[in-house]
Amino acid sequence: AQSVTQPDIHITVSEGASLELRCNYSYGATPYLFWYVQSPGQGLQLLLKYFSGDTLVQGIKGFEAEFKRSQSSFNLRKPSVHWSDAAEYFCAVVTNTGNQFYFGTGTSLTVIP
Amino acid sequence: KAGVTQTPRYLIKTRGQQVTLSCSPISGHRSVSWYQQTPGQGLQFLFEYFSETQRNKGNFPGRFSGRQFSNSRSEMNVSTLELGDSALYLCASSLGTVADGQPQHFGDGTRLSIL
Numbered sequence: 001a002q003s004v005t006q007p008d009i010h011i012t013v014s015e016g017a018s019l020e021l022r023c024n025y026s027y028g029a030t031p032y033l034f035w036y037v038q039s040p041g042q043g044l045q046l047l048l049k050y051f052s053g054d055t056l057v058q059g060i061k062g063f064e065a066e067f068k069r070s071q072s073s074f075n076l077r078k079p080s081v082h083w084s085d086a087a088e089y090f091c092a093v094v095t096n097t098g099n100q101f102y103f104g105t106g107t108s109l110t111v112i113p
Numbered sequence: 114k115a116g117v118t119q120t121p122r123y124l125i126k127t128r129g130q131q132v133t134l135s136c137s138p139i140s141g142h143r144s145v146s147w148y149q150q151t152p153g154q155g156l157q158f159l160f161e162y163f164s165e166t167q168r169n170k171g172n173f174p175g176r177f178s179g180r181q182f183s184n185s186r187s188e189m190n191v192s193t194l195e196l197g198d199s200a201l202y203l204c205a206s207s208l209g210t211v212a213d214g215q216p217q218h219f220g221d222g223t224r225l226s227i228l
């Protein structure tokens with residue numbers, strides 16, 4: 001069965017520092033990959049997606065993610081974190097023969113001044 | 114362009130009651146999916162509707178059902194409510210089906226509390 005792992009439940013970074021959130025998936029072929037962000041009391045907002053092609057994808061709010069087939073990973077990065085980036089981040093996978101989104105358990109990001 | 118609208122935002126029910134949640138997708142979107150989000154289980158897929166047909170269903174009991182109308186609006190119904198049904202219910206819409214890899218656009222959810 002497909003699965004998505006976000007090994008870090010909670011991460012704290014200082015404002016201005018760089019950020020990397022990890023995501024690993026379990027699937028034989030290359031799935032469609034997504035990162036979403038959820039602010040308290042709100043729904044999920046799409047940050048970026050990977051379907052094929054260039055393995056480094058750019059998203060909104062200065063985020064980027066790199067797909068590494070050999071590691072089955074799709075890590076999210078931001079060079080300089082802002083206090084407004086504090087939120088819950090979810091990695092999600094859809095297989096090209098699949099029928100639903102599989103979400104990771106999320107990583108909660110705290111940004112300290 | 115208006116986003117995904119879910120009503121109501123908050124709902125309080127008691128055990129044994131039933132509830133209907135509503136979702137209006139982004140204009141032009143034909144796929145609507147429903148998710149349950151809880152602290153313990155995270156985001157779990159309930160079902161997906163496309164062109165008024167249920168395409169897929171997650172691992173939830175038959176008490177959870179849904180439907181989609183010709184204008185793509187969708188409703189989700191939960192009967193015989195249990196305490197464990199307390200959760201944030203999220204609706205998401207997309208142009209094509211989930212299997213097409215179309216990104217989903219989420220509403221702000223309905224917070225259901227069971228007393």
